Structure formats: structure tokens, C-alpha cells
Amino acid sequence: MSNAYNRPDQLSPELRRRVLDTARRLGYPGPDPVARSLRTRKAGAVGLLLTENLSYAFRDPAAIGFLEGLALACEDAGTGLLLVPANPEREDVASVHRAGVDGFVVYSVPDDDPHLAAVLERPVPTVVCDQPDLGTVDRVGIDDRGAMYELAKHLISLGHRRVGVVCMRLARDRNDGFVTADRQHAAHFHVQRNRLSGLAEAFSEAGVDWSQVPVVERFDHNTASGASGAAQVLDKDPQITALICTSDVLALGAMTEAARRGLRVPHDLTVTGFDGIRAGEEAGLTTVRQPVLEKGRAAGKLLLDASERSRPRSVNLSTELIIGKTSGPPRGGAEERWFGP
Amino acid sequence: MSNAYNRPDQLSPELRRRVLDTARRLGYPGPDPVARSLRTRKAGAVGLLLTENLSYAFRDPAAIGFLEGLALACEDAGTGLLLVPANPEREDVASVHRAGVDGFVVYSVPDDDPHLAAVLERPVPTVVCDQPDLGTVDRVGIDDRGAMYELAKHLISLGHRRVGVVCMRLARDRNDGFVTADRQHAAHFHVQRNRLSGLAEAFSEAGVDWSQVPVVERFDHNTASGASGAAQVLDKDPQITALICTSDVLALGAMTEAARRGLRVPHDLTVTGFDGIRAGEEAGLTTVRQPVLEKGRAAGKLLLDASERSRPRSVNLSTELIIGKTSGPPRGGAEERWFGP
DNA sequence: AATTGGTTCTGAACCGTTACGGTCCTTTCA
DNA sequence: TGAAAGGACCGTAACGGTTCAGAACCAATT
Structure with missing residues (x-):
């Protein structure tokens, strides 16, 4: 039976035809994929865990790029991609337990997320992306800290000393407002924590008291x-x-607000982003470009490449500082500040 | 065993603790989702079939909107969403057979696609979207023909009689060039066929010989x-x-080409699109807005709503003609043409 | 003491497939 | 003609859960 469908060479064409005929006559719909998966121990799909409502992923350009890269890798391998519903509000990890997959990709979830913990308990290979290196599973990411450090150095060389920051959510609880130093350090989102820490380091080195710098957090x-x-x-x-x-998304919003206040960018205010999305490029945004598509593809490849599973691998992709039209010397000139009070 | 995990009320807390303890000690990773799916006959996921390379879906704004809506519906139901790899080049339908899902959503594939045929043979509920009504499965879509007819009427009332068309691919084979009347009629993509037919009807009614109208097709x-x-x-x-x-995507490209030629839109050339994507809105594009997100959500709801599965349902969502800044009377004025030779 | 009722626990059947090994039949060659 | 070899076919045992029937146990009632 099974052979008739999957292994035509194992039986005579005549028998195969007869089997398939009677199968059709009996209304047999073909081998059941679930039973096959149970027997062969292959689900033919990889699971993707996102921290946000699934639909959010389709609104964030960087997430879309990642998804595209991952989908590309899966397609190459003929594997399905299962989007696992993980409502961050409810602590319901059943969906993780229920997912019939050969492995997981975990993308940018808080490091204390119960869904992540549930994934790590499953006996399947896992790749984390934009997460801290757990040492036990594969990882792919960028040097968020170094990239932001470099961006900060650029601003410092332009003469900026009095700056402000708008960052994405730092933990699972909503805190739309200013961020204490403690909260910055304890941030559960690896990416945000490292970007902030890169900034703090660079500006501290330039003599700026980081604890006095206004840092504002936004949940959405x-x-x-x-x-x-x-x-x-x-x-x-x-x-x-x-x-x-x-x-970049936050930066584009910031530019709108600057315009609303009549502040010219970069003459009156320098604005910078992070990611290198298309809309930012069109706006001439100064930013750090990261290879989001490559990140997704690398994650998929790592997961689907069975070889060398011996010890966890860690892949760091490179970023590029893009100096656009939204950064320039501070109003009044750099020199004034350099030698000012 | 099973009860210890899933039915805590069926046994005493003491035994449950003991069972779970020894399970942990033996390194038991929890119930296997595939085995459970086999027994319960529920996969906990719906499959999505797209005609294109999976990654294409993440480049097309309309497809992203659809995906978002579908993901939303799945999330509400706690169901996973499996992106089924369906390489349109190879006729390999094994991925469809292998997909462990409780149902399929088929989005905008050519009506002669072997993957679609494979889906219809699977004994699971199916919803087709932007496809002809098959009569045997649920359908959700819009009135492409009527919407395009209305848009054409708008152009006709402005005075346009000499027009050209750029359309998306009409069949599985690549044909980057002019389209014969035959090919228009025989188009395998329901959406494109109906949009063209709406145009043909409106302009024919206005006395235009549609067979003389240049229609150009693009595969990508x-x-x-x-x-x-x-x-x-x-x-x-x-x-x-x-x-x-x-x-809209094609229309935005057309605007670029018009600008390159020094043609002012709409003074020298009227350009219209279809979909109502964000970028088009920002460009002031005259277009038909369709509720892409709602389409995805409706497809998901239809599939996941078990009730009233008696006969196939068909949902038509409404569209809206958006008159933007890219359409106006033809150069030389409408009157001149109305009474001209 | 026997019946009844209720709860907790155990065992076996079943879901549908694939892998494997054994039987049987045909062919080939000594 | 007989033995060996090989191909075609078939039967059966897992895979790992869920479910359900019924056994075992305890308490209360007759």
C-alpha cells in the first residue's frame, strides 16, 4: 500500500495500478501525513516562535525581512514553516507543546518568556535569533552593542553631547515613559539591552553622564x-x-514629530535609526543597516543543516553604518561645544 | 500518563506528582504532538498554499496584508499557520501531501495549478481566495470585474478613450509582452482575468475597440x-x-517611467492602480481599495468555523473606488474628444 | 454481611503509516 | 533436472499517544 504511493520501484506496475485503482474506488484519500510523521519521526516543518501577536510580524519591516529569509531557506529544503501562535499576554505554552515540528526558530523574544522555556524543553534542535547566546542551542545575530557604539561615535565626532533616546520595549510589562538605569540594565530584550549599552559606553567615554540622558521607552x-x-x-x-x-520605524516617527515642531533635520535636530529598512533609506535616514533577510536565511540553514550538530554554533552577521541626511553637527557648530562651558 | 498531563482532575494530586516526577527523572520530554495529532485527528494548524515562491509573499504588500489577516484569525483560534512550500516551477505536490493540517487556505494560484488539485483531493476543509468559485469549497474574494468596471467608467467619464494596460501574469508560463485577446480570455489567474474583462466591457460600451488596446503582461x-x-x-x-x-505596485512603477519620460501625471498621462496599498495612498494613486486584511481574516474564520459546513459558502467583500491625484481629463480636454473626429 | 455508589487506577485497543523480514514464485545456470 | 539466486509480494510490529471499559478500592446505606 505504502509502496504503491511512495516506492513505485518496489512493485510491479500492474499491481501498483490495481492497488491505486481499488484505493480510489474505496475513496482512500492517500496516506495520512500525520501517521506518516509519527512513523518516520519527521514532521517536515519547522516552527517559528515570535514574541508578538502573529500579526505584528507582518507590520514590522525588519520582521518581514527575517521571515522572508527564513521562508527562503525552508523552501530550498522543501520544508514547511509553521507560525506558532504565542500570545504574549496569556502564559499559555500549549501551542508550543502542540506544534508538530522538527525544530524551532525563536526570533527576538524576551529572555524570560515562558514560550521560549517551553521550546527549550522540547527535544528538537533550536536556533535562537536576536537573543542572548544560551550556549546550548544555535544562535544567529549581529553585534548590536558594537554597531550602536559605532553609531554613537559618529554622533560624538559630529559634536553631539546632549542627546535623547527612544527605544522599543525593554520587558514584557508595558512602560510607556522614561527608563531608569536599572531597567536599562535589566532589559529582557537582548537586542534593546545591547543597543542601549553600546550607546552608554560610547557617550560615557566622551564624558557624558549617561544617567542624565533621557531615555524613553515605547511598548508598541x-x-x-x-x-x-x-x-x-x-x-x-x-x-x-x-x-x-x-x-528605523521609531526614527521615522520621530522625524514626523520634529517636523510638527518646526525643527529642521539635521540642522536643528539629528535623528538616527537602526535596521536599514526601505522607508528609512528613502528618507535618507542615518542608521545601522543589518542584513535581516540573511539573518532569517542563516537561521533556517543552521536549523536544517543536520551536519555538525555536535556543539552549538553561533553566527554573527556584519552590519554597516549608513550616514544619511538626518545627521549633522549640532546647531551652533561643533567647535562651540567642544570648547564651550 | 496522558491524564497526568492533560486531565489533572482525573487522578489524585499525589499520583500526579509521582508520575510527573518519575517522568522528569526518566527524561521524558512530554507528550509527542504528532502522536497526539494522529490519535485526536487534529493537527492544530491550517495550511496556506501560495502560488509563488514563499518568499514572494513577503514582498507584495497585498499578500502581506492577507497573511496578516489570516494570521490574526488563526491566532484567535489558537491554531498554527503552516506555510506550505509550493515551488511553481517544479510540479512537486508532495509538500501538499505531506502537510499535517486540519484545512487549507489557497490564495491566488492559477486555476490549473497542480498544487491546487492536490489540495482539493485531500479530505480536509478548504477555502479558496481570489480564485473562481469551485462550488465544492468555500470561497472568499471581491468583485474584481465590477470594481474594475467602475474604475474604467470613471476614466471614460473623464474623457479617456485611448488607453493602455499593464497587467500581472496571466498564466504559469512567462510572457513578458503584449497579450492577445485569446490569452486575456483564457487567463488562468481569476483575478487578472476578471479585471481585464471589466475593463474590456466598460470600454467596449464606450465605443472603444478593445482588441486594439495595447495590453502588456509582466511575469514578475x-x-x-x-x-x-x-x-x-x-x-x-x-x-x-x-x-x-x-x-498598485505596477502603477507605482509606471509613475516612475512616466516621470523618466517627462510626462506629468495626471496632466500628460493618467495612471491608475488596484489594491489600495499604503505606498499608493501616499502617492495619491487613483485606485480600487480592497480590504486585504479582512480577506485573510474572513478566509481564516470560514475555515475554522466548524458550523454550517453543510454547503460551500461564498463571501464577497466590498471594494471602494479611490479617486486620487493621478487621474484627470486627458490632455487637450475632455470636450475636444467628445466632439472630435 | 451484602448491596450500592462513587472514585481512583490499570490495561488494552486503536489511530494510519512505514520498516523489516519472511514466503513464494520465477528465472538462471550447472 | 535440481539448486541457487533474485524479485515480487505480504504480514506484522512498532511509532506514542488518547480513550474507554472495567477492576479495585473505600465508604455509606440497607
């Missing part, structure tokens, strides 16, 4: 958040000369 | 195709006053 990740975050920072300290955002 | 769906398609139409007949594109 969209341009509206970028705008309101920028407003909150500018209200707190109208004297800042640069607004550093930890994503 | 991106702005570059829109630009080159527009170029091909304009080269063939530089006198046309309106360029009708069957998608």
Missing part, C-alpha cells in the same frame, strides 16, 4: 510610538541636539 | 515590471492618455 512598535516618544524626550529637554532611536 | 510583480511594462505600452502608442495597471 510603530511610527506613532516614535512620534510620541520623541515628543516626550523633547518636552523633557528641548536642548538636545540628537535623538537616537533604536529602530 | 514589482515596480521594475511596472516601469518596463509602461515603457512598452508607451513605445507602442505614445498617444494614449491613460495607463491602467492591475495592481
Whole structure:
């Protein structure tokens, strides 16, 4: 029976035809994929765990790029890609337990997420992306800290000393407002924590007291958040000369807010982002470009490449500092500040 | 055993603790989801079949919107969403057979696609979207023909009689060039066929000989195709006053090409799209807006709503004609043409 | 003491497939 | 003609759960 469908060479064409005929006559719909998976111990799919509502992934350009890369890798391998529903509000990890997959890709979830813990308990290979290196599973990511450090150095060389920051959510709880030093350090999102830490390091080295720098957090990740975050920072300290955002989406929102206030970018205010999305490129945004598609593809390849599973691998992709039209020397000139009070 | 995990009320807490303890000690990783699926006859996932390389879906804004809506519906139901790899080049339907799912959503594939045929043979509920009504499975879509008819009427009322068309692929074979009347009629993509037919009907009613209208087809769906398609139409007949594109993405590309030629839109050339994507909105594109997200959500709901499975349902969502800044009367004025030779 | 009722626990059947090994039949060659 | 070899076919045992019937046990009632 099974052979008739899957192994035509194991039996005579005549028998095969007869088997298939009677199968059709009896209304047999073909081998059941689930039973096959049970027997062969292969599900033919990899699971993707996202921290957000599934639908969020389709709104964030960086996430879409990652998804595209991952889908590409899966397609090459003829594997399905299962989007696992993981509502961050409910702590319901049943969906992780229920997922019939040969492996998991975990993309940018908080490091204390119960879904992540549930994935790690499953006896299947796993790749984490934009997460801390767990040492036990494969990882792919970028040097968020170093990239942001470099961006900060650029701003510092332009003469910026009084800056503000708008960042994405730092933990699972909603905190739309200013961020304490403690919260920055304890951030559960690896990516955000490292970007902030890169900034803090660079500016501290330049003699700036980082604890005095206004850092505003936004739970939702969209341009509206970028705008309101920028407003909150500018209200707190109208004297800042640069607004550093930890994503392009936030930066684009910040630019809208700057325009609303009549601030010219970069003459009156420098704005920077992170990611290198298309819309940012079109706006001439100064940012760090990261290879989101490659990240997805690398994650997929790592997961599907059975060889060398001996010890966990860690892949770091390279980023590129893009100096666009939204960064420039602070109003009044760099020199004034260099030698000022 | 099973009860210890899933039915805590069926046994005493003491035994449950003991069972779970020894399970942990033996390194038992929890119930196997595949075995459970086999027994319960529920896979906990729905499959999505797309005609294109999986990764294409993440480049097309309309497809992303659909995906988002579908993901939303799945999330609400706690169901996974399996992206089934269906390489349109190879006729390999094994991926469809291998997919362990409780149902399929089929989105905009050619009506002669072998993958679609394979899905219909599987004994699971199916919803087709942007496809002809098969009568045997649920369907969700819009009135492509009527919407395009209305758009055409708008152009006709402005005075346009000499027009050109750029459309998406009409069949599985690549044909980057002009389209015969035969090919238009026999188009295997339901959506494109109906949009063209709506145009043909409206312009025929206005006395235009549709067989003389240049219609150019592009296999790849991106702005570059829109630009080159527009170029091909304009080269063939530089006198046309309106360029009708069957998608916003193509229309945006056409606008680029118009600008390259020094044609002002809409003064020298009217350009229209279809879909109502964000980028088109920002460009002030005249287009038909369709509720892509709602389409995805409706497809998911239809599939996951077990009730009233008696006879196939068909859902038509409504569209809206958006008159933007890219359409206007033809150069020389409408009247001149109305009463001209 | 026997019946009844209720709860907790155990064992076996079943889901549908694939892998494996054994039987049988045909062919080939000494 | 007989033995060996090989191909075609078939039967059966897992795979790892869920479910359900019924056994075992305890307490309360007659």
C-alpha cells in the first residue's frame, strides 16, 4: 500500500495500478501525513516562535525581512514553516507543546518568556535569533552593542553631547515613559539591552553622564510610538541636539514629530535609526543597516543543516553604518561645544 | 500518563506528582504532538498554499496584508499557520501531501495549478481566495470585474478613450509582452482575468475597440515590471492618455517611467492602480481599495468555523473606488474628444 | 454481611503509516 | 533436472499517544 504511493520501484506496475485503482474506488484519500510523521519521526516543518501577536510580524519591516529569509531557506529544503501562535499576554505554552515540528526558530523574544522555556524543553534542535547566546542551542545575530557604539561615535565626532533616546520595549510589562538605569540594565530584550549599552559606553567615554540622558521607552512598535516618544524626550529637554532611536520605524516617527515642531533635520535636530529598512533609506535616514533577510536565511540553514550538530554554533552577521541626511553637527557648530562651558 | 498531563482532575494530586516526577527523572520530554495529532485527528494548524515562491509573499504588500489577516484569525483560534512550500516551477505536490493540517487556505494560484488539485483531493476543509468559485469549497474574494468596471467608467467619464494596460501574469508560463485577446480570455489567474474583462466591457460600451488596446503582461510583480511594462505600452502608442495597471505596485512603477519620460501625471498621462496599498495612498494613486486584511481574516474564520459546513459558502467583500491625484481629463480636454473626429 | 455508589487506577485497543523480514514464485545456470 | 539466486509480494510490529471499559478500592446505606 505504502509502496504503491511512495516506492513505485518496489512493485510491479500492474499491481501498483490495481492497488491505486481499488484505493480510489474505496475513496482512500492517500496516506495520512500525520501517521506518516509519527512513523518516520519527521514532521517536515519547522516552527517559528515570535514574541508578538502573529500579526505584528507582518507590520514590522525588519520582521518581514527575517521571515522572508527564513521562508527562503525552508523552501530550498522543501520544508514547511509553521507560525506558532504565542500570545504574549496569556502564559499559555500549549501551542508550543502542540506544534508538530522538527525544530524551532525563536526570533527576538524576551529572555524570560515562558514560550521560549517551553521550546527549550522540547527535544528538537533550536536556533535562537536576536537573543542572548544560551550556549546550548544555535544562535544567529549581529553585534548590536558594537554597531550602536559605532553609531554613537559618529554622533560624538559630529559634536553631539546632549542627546535623547527612544527605544522599543525593554520587558514584557508595558512602560510607556522614561527608563531608569536599572531597567536599562535589566532589559529582557537582548537586542534593546545591547543597543542601549553600546550607546552608554560610547557617550560615557566622551564624558557624558549617561544617567542624565533621557531615555524613553515605547511598548508598541510603530511610527506613532516614535512620534510620541520623541515628543516626550523633547518636552523633557528641548536642548538636545540628537535623538537616537533604536529602530528605523521609531526614527521615522520621530522625524514626523520634529517636523510638527518646526525643527529642521539635521540642522536643528539629528535623528538616527537602526535596521536599514526601505522607508528609512528613502528618507535618507542615518542608521545601522543589518542584513535581516540573511539573518532569517542563516537561521533556517543552521536549523536544517543536520551536519555538525555536535556543539552549538553561533553566527554573527556584519552590519554597516549608513550616514544619511538626518545627521549633522549640532546647531551652533561643533567647535562651540567642544570648547564651550 | 496522558491524564497526568492533560486531565489533572482525573487522578489524585499525589499520583500526579509521582508520575510527573518519575517522568522528569526518566527524561521524558512530554507528550509527542504528532502522536497526539494522529490519535485526536487534529493537527492544530491550517495550511496556506501560495502560488509563488514563499518568499514572494513577503514582498507584495497585498499578500502581506492577507497573511496578516489570516494570521490574526488563526491566532484567535489558537491554531498554527503552516506555510506550505509550493515551488511553481517544479510540479512537486508532495509538500501538499505531506502537510499535517486540519484545512487549507489557497490564495491566488492559477486555476490549473497542480498544487491546487492536490489540495482539493485531500479530505480536509478548504477555502479558496481570489480564485473562481469551485462550488465544492468555500470561497472568499471581491468583485474584481465590477470594481474594475467602475474604475474604467470613471476614466471614460473623464474623457479617456485611448488607453493602455499593464497587467500581472496571466498564466504559469512567462510572457513578458503584449497579450492577445485569446490569452486575456483564457487567463488562468481569476483575478487578472476578471479585471481585464471589466475593463474590456466598460470600454467596449464606450465605443472603444478593445482588441486594439495595447495590453502588456509582466511575469514578475514589482515596480521594475511596472516601469518596463509602461515603457512598452508607451513605445507602442505614445498617444494614449491613460495607463491602467492591475495592481498598485505596477502603477507605482509606471509613475516612475512616466516621470523618466517627462510626462506629468495626471496632466500628460493618467495612471491608475488596484489594491489600495499604503505606498499608493501616499502617492495619491487613483485606485480600487480592497480590504486585504479582512480577506485573510474572513478566509481564516470560514475555515475554522466548524458550523454550517453543510454547503460551500461564498463571501464577497466590498471594494471602494479611490479617486486620487493621478487621474484627470486627458490632455487637450475632455470636450475636444467628445466632439472630435 | 451484602448491596450500592462513587472514585481512583490499570490495561488494552486503536489511530494510519512505514520498516523489516519472511514466503513464494520465477528465472538462471550447472 | 535440481539448486541457487533474485524479485515480487505480504504480514506484522512498532511509532506514542488518547480513550474507554472495567477492576479495585473505600465508604455509606440497607
